[in-house]
Amino acid sequence: MRKPMPLFLHHPLAREITLAIVIKLLVIVAIFYAFFDGRALHPDADAVAERLANPPQHTKH
Amino acid sequence: MLTEELVDLSRLQFAVTALYHFLFVPLTIGLAVILVVMELTYVITNRPVYKDMVRFWGKLFGINFALGVTTGITMEFQFGTNWAYYSHYVGDIFGAPLAIEGMMAFFLESTFIGLFFFGWDRLNKWKHFMVTVLMALGSNLSALWILIANGWMQNPIGSEFSFITMRMEMTDFWAIVFNPVAQAKFVHTVSAGYVTASLFVLGISSYYILKGRDLDFARRSFRIAAGFGFASALSVIVLGDESGYTVGEAQQAKMAAIEAMWETEPAPAPFTLFALPNQATQTNDYKLQIPYMLGLIGTRSISETLPGIKEIKEKNRARIKSGIHAVVALETLRKQRDDAQALAVFNAHKADLGFGLLLKKYTVDVSQATPEIIQQAVDSTIPRVAPLFWSFRIMVALGFAFLLLFSLALFYSIKGNFIEKKWLLRWALWFIPMPWIAAELGWVVAEYGRQPWTIYGVLPTHISVSNISVGNIYGSLAGFVGFYTVLLIVEIYLMTKYARLGPASLGTGKYHSEQTAGGALPAGAVANKV
Numbered sequence: 001m002r003k004p005m006p007l008f009l010h011h012p013l014a015r016e017i018t019l020a021i022v023i024k025l026l027v028i029v030a031i032f033y034a035f036f037d038g039r040a041l042h043p044d045a046d047a048v049a050e051r052l053a054n055p056p057q058h059t060k061h
Numbered sequence: 062m063l064t065e066e067l068v069d070l071s072r073l074q075f076a077v078t079a080l081y082h083f084l085f086v087p088l089t090i091g092l093a094v095i096l097v098v099m100e101l102t103y104v105i106t107n108r109p110v111y112k113d114m115v116r117f118w119g120k121l122f123g124i125n126f127a128l129g130v131t132t133g134i135t136m137e138f139q140f141g142t143n144w145a146y147y148s149h150y151v152g153d154i155f156g157a158p159l160a161i162e163g164m165m166a167f168f169l170e171s172t173f174i175g176l177f178f179f180g181w182d183r184l185n186k187w188k189h190f191m192v193t194v195l196m197a198l199g200s201n202l203s204a205l206w207i208l209i210a211n212g213w214m215q216n217p218i219g220s221e222f223s224f225i226t227m228r229m230e231m232t233d234f235w236a237i238v239f240n241p242v243a244q245a246k247f248v249h250t251v252s253a254g255y256v257t258a259s260l261f262v263l264g265i266s267s268y269y270i271l272k273g274r275d276l277d278f279a280r281r282s283f284r285i286a287a288g289f290g291f292a293s294a295l296s297v298i299v300l301g302d303e304s305g306y307t308v309g310e311a312q313q314a315k316m317a318a319i320e321a322m323w324e325t326e327p328a329p330a331p332f333t334l335f336a337l338p339n340q341a342t343q344t345n346d347y348k349l350q351i352p353y354m355l356g357l358i359g360t361r362s363i364s365e366t367l368p369g370i371k372e373i374k375e376k377n378r379a380r381i382k383s384g385i386h387a388v389v390a391l392e393t394l395r396k397q398r399d400d401a402q403a404l405a406v407f408n409a410h411k412a413d414l415g416f417g418l419l420l421k422k423y424t425v426d427v428s429q430a431t432p433e434i435i436q437q438a439v440d441s442t443i444p445r446v447a448p449l450f451w452s453f454r455i456m457v458a459l460g461f462a463f464l465l466l467f468s469l470a471l472f473y474s475i476k477g478n479f480i481e482k483k484w485l486l487r488w489a490l491w492f493i494p495m496p497w498i499a500a501e502l503g504w505v506v507a508e509y510g511r512q513p514w515t516i517y518g519v520l521p522t523h524i525s526v527s528n529i530s531v532g533n534i535y536g537s538l539a540g541f542v543g544f545y546t547v548l549l550i551v552e553i554y555l556m557t558k559y560a561r562l563g564p565a566s567l568g569t570g571k572y573h574s575e576q577t578a579g580g581a582l583p584a585g586a587v588a589n590k591v
Contacts (some may be wrong), residue, residue: 024132
């Protein structure tokens with residue numbers, strides 16, 4: 001049996017706003033997932049100390 | 062390999078998303094308060110035209126909110142993806158106001174926005190008015206907590222660095238909340254939002270008057286916007302001056318760069334109205350000055366001096382040299398935490414740790430920094446002068462233009478003949494985008510002027526950035542620019558559509574196109590139900 005729609009989605013404007021927010025969140029998450037997933041860093045105190053002690057040197061491109 | 066390109070791209074990505082987010086914010090903050098004023102007038106007078114005003118301007122508020130919401134999330138995600146070291150270093154402090162903003166202010170605002178739109182038939186007029194008040198309170202509180210976080214980046218008080226956890230730790234929550242920089246920024250920013258919304262209402266009302274339609278509705282909207290806008294424009298200037306004063310206290314390099322003040326001038330220093338700053342020669346090629354004015358604004362006295370860029374650089378040179386001891390002692394303490402001598406040296410110099418870290422951009426071993434390397438670090442402590450100098454002046458000029466416009470609008474509103482002043486109505490209409498330009502330039506001054514720091518005097522930008530590839534940032538930046546451009550087109554399209562329709566979009570049958578079209582409702586099913 002089909003589940004009834006939540007009450008607030010009965011209103012057309014509420015449906016449009018919900019849809020807009022869901023689409024926006026999905027696009028933002030997709031962009032982050034595509035370009036940053038698996039590349040995020042989890043710096044702990046030692047990692048930060050190591051970075052400060054031996055930072056990758058800056059180069060100009 | 063960390064490249065300047067990576068740092069610059071990460072900054073650009075944050076700047077693009079922040080500037081885009083702030084296209085929506087000021088209108089939300091300001092329009093919510095104008096809705097309170099309109100609805101209060103409605104509940105007191107019980108005249109339906111004021112209810113129509115709340116519903117119509119509320120509709121434009123809703124479009125702006127629906128399109129703007131979620132654009133702030135990208136900035137918060139970036140703290141983790143692009144600025145991972147920043148997040149570790151200061152997350153304990155910076156994260157707290159952001160979390161409070163989400164839990165307290167944004168939830169409050171979002172909940173009551175729902176009640177505002179869908180509560181007209183379910184709540185009596187006083188209860189609905191209270192909903193509008195709480196919605197406005199939520200949006201303004203949201204700004205407060207964000208600006209407390211931002212204010213701490215500009216003036217990091219109430220906290221201390223721990224060499225054990227390698228992060229800044231909060232020592233005084235209330236010092237962070239009542240940080241004078243944060244408080245000055247808050248009142249200045251919300252006032253700017255009130256100006257934005259007032260000009261938005263004033264300009265669109267002028268459009269209806271110029272078209273000779275919905276005159277009663279437009280006249281009343283115009284008058285409310287003129288009165289509220291005048292008070293807001295006045296406060297944005299007075300509170301902007303206060304914000305400038307706190308910058309002068311907390312961030313002397315930013316203040317000197319904004320004023321293109323290379324040398325320390327005798328007190329009270331002149332205000333440079335116009336100049337062509339030359340960073341290479343550290344002089345102004347041409348300048349036009351007003352005597353005494355900067356000294357009075359910047360120090361609130363006639364005897365205190367404001368340091369020039371060259372003097373600030375020499376102070377920073379001393380701090381960088383002191384910071385070398387802090388960095389070396391920190392590296393020793395990380396290897397041997399009970400080294401009493403290193404601890405004593407670290408404690409003596411830890412206030413300058415951030416300045417020592419500036420050298421890490423140029424050398425791994427800061428104790429071997431040559432005078433040339435130290436000079437590079439010293440030069441980097443001053444942001445580029447020309448962009449700050451001009452951004453600030455355009456913002457201030459626009460601020461005074463708003464004050465003039467609202468003064469005239471209020472004056473002719475009181476006289477009761479503003480409808481005849483076509484030039485004033487056209488000015489208001491064509492000036493609608495200007496508060497956004499002023500607000501964005503204000504953020505350029507605040508954040509570009511903070512360089513080379515993410516946390517002023519504590520954490521350099523080049524150390525804050527994540528080790529990610531340049532390609533990832535190019536890709537995500539392109540994604541955000543493309544997506545945000547689409548959203549902006551939708552926003553402008555919807556705003557223009559409903560602004561042109563005017564109060565007829567409410568479907569009450571009383572307004573312009575409804576009467577001319579024989580009662581047809583042109584706004585579509587969705588609009589009619591709001």
